[in-house]
Amino acid sequence: MSVAAVIDAPARRQKRVLPGFGLTMGLTLTYVGIIVLLPVIALVLKGAEIGPVRFWDIVTAPRTLAALRLTITAAALATVFNALYGLLMAWVLVRYRFPGRRLLDAMMDIPFALPTAVAGLALTALFSENGWYGAILAPAGISVVYTIWGVAIAMTFTSIPFVVRTVQPILEDLDHSQEEAARTLGATPFQIFARVIFPAILPAFLIGTTIAFARSLGEFGAVIFIAGNLPMKTEIASLLAVIRLEEYDYNGAAAIALTLVAIALVLLALSNWLQARLTRRRVPA
Amino acid sequence: MTLAISHLARRFGATQVLRGIDLQVRQGELIALLGPSGSGKTTLLRIIAGLDWPDAGTLSFDGADWLGKSAAERRIGFVFQHYALFPHMTVRDNIAFGLSVLPRSERPGKTQIAATVDRLLAFLQIGGLADRYPAELSGGQRQRVALGRAMAIEPRVLLLDEPFGALDAQVRRDLRRWLRGVHDSAGTTTIFVTHDQEEAFELADRVVVMNGGVIEQTGQPDEIYDHPATPFVARFLGLTVELPVTMRAGRAHAAGLDLAALPRRAIPDGPATLFLRPADILPVPDPQAPFRVAEMATTGALLRIVAEDGTGCRIESEVPRRDGRDLRQGQPVALRAVAGQIFPGSGQQPAQPIHTPMTLKEARP
Numbered sequence: 001m002s003v004a005a006v007i008d009a010p011a012r013r014q015k016r017v018l019p020g021f022g023l024t025m026g027l028t029l030t031y032v033g034i035i036v037l038l039p040v041i042a043l044v045l046k047g048a049e050i051g052p053v054r055f056w057d058i059v060t061a062p063r064t065l066a067a068l069r070l071t072i073t074a075a076a077l078a079t080v081f082n083a084l085y086g087l088l089m090a091w092v093l094v095r096y097r098f099p100g101r102r103l104l105d106a107m108m109d110i111p112f113a114l115p116t117a118v119a120g121l122a123l124t125a126l127f128s129e130n131g132w133y134g135a136i137l138a139p140a141g142i143s144v145v146y147t148i149w150g151v152a153i154a155m156t157f158t159s160i161p162f163v164v165r166t167v168q169p170i171l172e173d174l175d176h177s178q179e180e181a182a183r184t185l186g187a188t189p190f191q192i193f194a195r196v197i198f199p200a201i202l203p204a205f206l207i208g209t210t211i212a213f214a215r216s217l218g219e220f221g222a223v224i225f226i227a228g229n230l231p232m233k234t235e236i237a238s239l240l241a242v243i244r245l246e247e248y249d250y251n252g253a254a255a256i257a258l259t260l261v262a263i264a265l266v267l268l269a270l271s272n273w274l275q276a277r278l279t280r281r282r283v284p285a
Numbered sequence: 286m287t288l289a290i291s292h293l294a295r296r297f298g299a300t301q302v303l304r305g306i307d308l309q310v311r312q313g314e315l316i317a318l319l320g321p322s323g324s325g326k327t328t329l330l331r332i333i334a335g336l337d338w339p340d341a342g343t344l345s346f347d348g349a350d351w352l353g354k355s356a357a358e359r360r361i362g363f364v365f366q367h368y369a370l371f372p373h374m375t376v377r378d379n380i381a382f383g384l385s386v387l388p389r390s391e392r393p394g395k396t397q398i399a400a401t402v403d404r405l406l407a408f409l410q411i412g413g414l415a416d417r418y419p420a421e422l423s424g425g426q427r428q429r430v431a432l433g434r435a436m437a438i439e440p441r442v443l444l445l446d447e448p449f450g451a452l453d454a455q456v457r458r459d460l461r462r463w464l465r466g467v468h469d470s471a472g473t474t475t476i477f478v479t480h481d482q483e484e485a486f487e488l489a490d491r492v493v494v495m496n497g498g499v500i501e502q503t504g505q506p507d508e509i510y511d512h513p514a515t516p517f518v519a520r521f522l523g524l525t526v527e528l529p530v531t532m533r534a535g536r537a538h539a540a541g542l543d544l545a546a547l548p549r550r551a552i553p554d555g556p557a558t559l560f561l562r563p564a565d566i567l568p569v570p571d572p573q574a575p576f577r578v579a580e581m582a583t584t585g586a587l588l589r590i591v592a593e594d595g596t597g598c599r600i601e602s603e604v605p606r607r608d609g610r611d612l613r614q615g616q617p618v619a620l621r622a623v624a625g626q627i628f629p630g631s632g633q634q635p636a637q638p639i640h641t642p643m644t645l646k647e648a649r650p
Contacts, residue, residue, distance in 0.1 A: 177369035180336050185383035185438060186357040195386070199373040278373070281418040 046254040058255040071237040075216035078155035083209045086163025094171040116221030124226045146228030154223045155216035166208030170201045203275040210271035214264040287312040293342030302328045304498040315468050316476045317489035324495040326478045334363045362435030364445040368427045370419040377415045383438035405433045425456040445477035519626050524560035532557045541575040543621040556631040566602035571619035578616050
């Protein structure tokens, strides 16, 4: 080996942070490009064809507005419920040891595994007036099927795991001695949760909540069975896009789809920014 | 007496971690709980803190039972081994935490809390770090913040779990002196856990040596160093050379060993075990002696000599290099013990706490 080769060796090795960096990076970028980026670009290009005036007309048409309002409101309802319930469920799964805990843990994934259409059918059967839940709710004057509540329940069902699965690992890794430190310093259990535990899981909680919301916005399969899909009343935005598509109104479909994507992206960006802000000074430089 | 512990026992599953701990700590004392890992010292500290509860025994402070009180009610300051600082709070907020969680009726005003924190920051010499986050601090700085957070509530007792365990050697030494200074000026009764003998001896007024869930010996550092009460303490404090000897009229005898320098001991005639530090053994040239110099190695200031008799007994000694000038490889030597500790019986024996007169006196209420 020549002297130059010996001197060069460490420098050449330093370039390769990952083994097979070129291959892994190339594959992942190709994947992102074909599966994720290309469809979104196609959608944006399709939307651009429409022109701003026409785009605005489609989006502000009464039926579109009603669909968007319903979708966003129901998604917000579902997300609020899932945020609270998901946090509680993650807490129970991590903090307590009880028989059936692992089963409960596994059950959290059912909404992911179940085809959403199946979930929608099952929920509709349960909440219809002669279903198990509906039979109880109907006499009380509460109807779920074919209302915004039905939409929200379907969205809740399919996005339950997001908050649980993002908060759970953070809660598991939480340094127990921080809580003990707070306890020796005189903090009450509520203060320990509010001032020590919650700030630690907040970034993950935010991410989980945002993903749950984004998922609810686009939920289709589970919702269409229970919603009844009455235009202006219980028609969700993604269904309206499908209807436009079936009417060969590609521009209308693209405009509605783009609006949904934009809302979801803005939310994700906002939550990422918040998370970065929260954790900026927590990790060692 | 400030803190009184008696007959404390704790079991985790099948493991008896503490088996009857008796200890008294006086107001303002700085106590080290010294022992190898698994000796129960951290468990004892956590029980004093109110983070764990014993299965049996009592714990009282100034006569008041502490076992019925929560950690918060006891008002202790606990410094965790890895500091357990709140990562989402600045140094200032970390230190203020204990004051800011007080019930509204007892909570000092915002300006008053800020003044207390400022005073502590100055006292702990970390004034410039007030607005940093824990992740932006070095290990030694975090240690100071953790101590500041614990001291902010003006604890009755300060408890530190391996306070310097996670730091490198130089920082350790500096912080140790600094902590002694903090203790001397604040005067808080302090108990800390360590497995480092040097740390315990340099820092503490009194050292409690623990092993296997019992206290082996309690005493001032010099007293323990010079008079280890049990074979365990002797080994733990570096008396690593163990030799079988025969006791006759209070004096130890063994072939090739000059033990005249050891004081007479009230140990019955018969077999006994002599514990020596390598530094307390001096090889002296003696043509009649059974030992030969088998190995010699220099560490600069010291000469490490291994002496061997024909039967495979190897004894290590350390002498200042100038004292070993006359020694040569293979030379016959006698071994003179300058200081050592003798325990009755031969070889291994169950660890039985033997109280020195001093510890007996202290144990009396």
